Amino acid sequence: MTRTISILFAFITLSMSSCAQDENFDGMFQRMTSGTVEVITPDSLPKDGMVYLLDARELEEFEISHIPGAQYIGYDDFSMDNVKHIPKDATVIVYCSVGYRSEKIGENLQEAGYGDVYNLYGGIFHWVNTGNEVENDEGEKTDKVHTYNKKWSKWLERGEKVYE
Numbered sequence: 141m142t143r144t145i146s147i148l149f150a151f152i153t154l155s156m157s158s159c160a161q162d163e164n165f166d167g168m169f170q171r172m173t174s175g176t177v178e179v180i181t182p183d184s185l186p187k188d189g190m191v192y193l194l195d196a197r198e199l200e201e202f203e204i205s206h207i208p209g210a211q212y213i214g215y216d217d218f219s220m221d222n223v224k225h226i227p228k229d230a231t232v233i234v235y236c237s238v239g240y241r242s243e244k245i246g247e248n249l250q251e252a253g254y255g256d257v258y259n260l261y262g263g264i265f266h267w268v269n270t271g272n273e274v275e276n277d278e279g280e281k282t283d284k285v286h287t288y289n290k291k292w293s294k295w296l297e298r299g300e301k302v303y304e
Contacts, residue, residue: 177246180258196236196245201286205274215241228253235260269297
């Protein structure tokens with residue numbers, strides 16, 4: 141019985157990995173997110189009003205590059221203290237590399253009473269892939285994007301891939 145389960149597990153794992161290799165960006169995004177936080181695309185970002193753009197990646201990713209005007213809030217060390225200055229009725233847009241971490245932070249914000257929270261579709265990867273600019277920690281325009289790791293770098297089509 142144990143051998144049958146092991147073989148079945150190996151078959152499922154192999155099938156999933158071969159499907160993942162053929163997957164497109166949208167398919168990956170749909171698989172990684174659950175839809176608990178409303179999604180907004182880069183071209184739909186509000187141009188006026190009180191909008192907070194929050195980066196839910198790790199600090200080393202943020203320092204390489206981030207969307208201009210974004211505030212670092214992190215993921216592993218995220219705390220509601222990081223956002224206590226944001227009014228609960230403000231528009232809050234959260235992003236990460238592709239959308240998974242930002243969705244989780246968005247869920248936390250919703251649970252804390254923030255009513256206008258969005259997950260940026262495709263995160264910084266889609267932002268850059270669609271021709272939008274990023275800046276480094278000194279506020280200078282850059283082409284570098286931290287891709288989290290080598291495996292995830294396949295989703296970045298533009299810019300200089302940085303990972304460790």
